[in-house]
Amino acid sequence: MTRSIADIMRDRDRLLGPGVSTFYDDPVHIVRGEGVWLWDAEGRKYLDCYNNVPVVGHCNPRVVEAICRQAGTLNTHTRYLHEGILDYVDKLTGTMDASLEAAAMTCTGSEANDIALRMAEGMTGKRGIVATDATYHGNTALVSQLGRSNPPSVGFGLGQYFRFVEAPDSYRRPDPDGQTFAAAVETEIAAHEAEGHGFAALVICPYFLNEGFPQNADGWLKPVAEVVRRAGGLLICDEVQSGFGRTGTHMWAHQKMGVVPDIVTMGKPMGNGHPVGGVVTRAEILGTFRRGYRYFNTFGGNPVSCAAAMAVLKEIEDKDLVAHAGRVGEHARQRLFALLDKYEVIGDVRGSGLIFGAEMVLDREDKTPATEFTDRVINAMRHRGIIHSKLGRHKNTLKIRPPLPFSIENADLLFDTLDEVLAETSVHA
Numbered sequence: 001m002t003r004s005i006a007d008i009m010r011d012r013d014r015l016l017g018p019g020v021s022t023f024y025d026d027p028v029h030i031v032r033g034e035g036v037w038l039w040d041a042e043g044r045k046y047l048d049c050y051n052n053v054p055v056v057g058h059c060n061p062r063v064v065e066a067i068c069r070q071a072g073t074l075n076t077h078t079r080y081l082h083e084g085i086l087d088y089v090d091k092l093t094g095t096m097d098a099s100l101e102a103a104a105m106t107c108t109g110s111e112a113n114d115i116a117l118r119m120a121e122g123m124t125g126k127r128g129i130v131a132t133d134a135t136y137h138g139n140t141a142l143v144s145q146l147g148r149s150n151p152p153s154v155g156f157g158l159g160q161y162f163r164f165v166e167a168p169d170s171y172r173r174p175d176p177d178g179q180t181f182a183a184a185v186e187t188e189i190a191a192h193e194a195e196g197h198g199f200a201a202l203v204i205c206p207y208f209l210n211e212g213f214p215q216n217a218d219g220w221l222k223p224v225a226e227v228v229r230r231a232g233g234l235l236i237c238d239e240v241q242s243g244f245g246r247t248g249t250h251m252w253a254h255q256k257m258g259v260v261p262d263i264v265t266m267g268k269p270m271g272n273g274h275p276v277g278g279v280v281t282r283a284e285i286l287g288t289f290r291r292g293y294r295y296f297n298t299f300g301g302n303p304v305s306c307a308a309a310m311a312v313l314k315e316i317e318d319k320d321l322v323a324h325a326g327r328v329g330e331h332a333r334q335r336l337f338a339l340l341d342k343y344e345v346i347g348d349v350r351g352s353g354l355i356f357g358a359e360m361v362l363d364r365e366d367k368t369p370a371t372e373f374t375d376r377v378i379n380a381m382r383h384r385g386i387i388h389s390k391l392g393r394h395k396n397t398l399k400i401r402p403p404l405p406f407s408i409e410n411a412d413l414l415f416d417t418l419d420e421v422l423a424e425t426s427v428h429a
């Protein structure tokens with residue numbers, strides 16, 4: 001190790017500027033990864049229960065090989081003809097409804113969402129966007145205005161085009177059939193119309209991951225999709241976190257939620273860590289966007305990115321990772337329910353496939369969020385070699401979202417350790 005943790009922290013501040021976030025009171029210096037395991041600079045091993053980006057496992061050999069082979073053959077910008085992007089988009093769109101047949105490739109999820117909003121403007125001639133009040137959709141000047149968990153304090157004055165509905169919360173405000181959510185969206189659409197912006201789109205993560213993944217029933221988005229269509233707007237599903245089999249029942253969470261969106265955006269797991277994102281939509285929407293916005297992206301869809309992304313899709317398919325995520329996720333939830341019976345502090349258990357977690361409360365009656373306790377648990381787990389995090393409006397929900405090859409044995413190690421930590425950690429500091 002060339003620098004101590006203290007030196008790295010100081011140099012991060014000096015070289016990268018203040019406020020670059022880290023995890024844990026005692027940040028981890030990771031130097032190597034393999035499958036679901038990570039190693040720090042001192043050789044300590046950690047079980048990765050957090051990272052969704054390496055969806056087919058850290059340093060997956062098939063992805064590494066595809067990247068190296070393509071990087072050793074050709075990598076260039078996207079104005080030359082290359083079949084890699086065509087083969088990839090063909091395979092990717094093959095995982096969705098037939099209407100979602102074309103794509104624009106990007107480097108990040110933020111770019112993908114930025115494009116999606118402009119597509120909605122292009123198609124509808126309107127600018128009013130509706131999102132949830134506990135979301136995050138990226139970091140461009142446009143989409144950063146949608147971030148509610150850590151909203152920017154300055155911007156380009158685009159805020160008037162965004163209206164927010166209360167994020168669904170199955171634990172505190174049950175809405176079993178999605179009608180309350182649909183009605184709230186309808187109200188915000190009417191407000192956009194009244195203000196003269198009109199309504200362009202609803203943008204949501206179909207599994208509301210940043211919002212704390214409420215336990216919504218399959219098909220739950222159908223009523224809101226109807227509201228959006230009736231108002232002449234587009235439904236944008238941000239699958240940056242929820243896509244690529246994460247929920248263990250479908251490749252895409254919108255399929256689980258029973259809707260065919262107009263636009264699907266993606267990123268994070270798409271290249272297993274290689275920066276690649278995309279926007280999949282109908283040919284008509286993409287055509288209107290390309291003609292109107294003259295979009296060009298130097299790196300988006302370059303041959304190496306497409307090789308990485310193709311290897312991810314093939315790995316998910318060949319290893320049947322969606323079904324695997326479903327099986328292991330079910331076991332994980334059983335283990336979590338057993339902990340709910342044992343510890344009063346666990347108020348609710350949620351999730352599907354390999355996104356699961358528990359909401360921590362000081363009392364089950366009032367459901368007072370145990371935010372500090374959750375923090376202490378996460379830090380204690382980190383010291384025992386288990387990496388995960390927290391999320392949700394009150395930052396009191398354990399966020400467990402491992403690479404998809406995560407096994408039953410991995411889940412048992414996670415929950416055996418969590419059991420020990422919950423037994424030892426006092427609810428009141």
Ligand code: PMP
Nearest residue numbers: 108109110136137138240241267
């Ligand atoms: N959408 C969602 C739902 C996200 O969680 C994120 C990143 N956390 C983004 C978009 C932005 O993706 P990126 O960081 O690749 O720009």
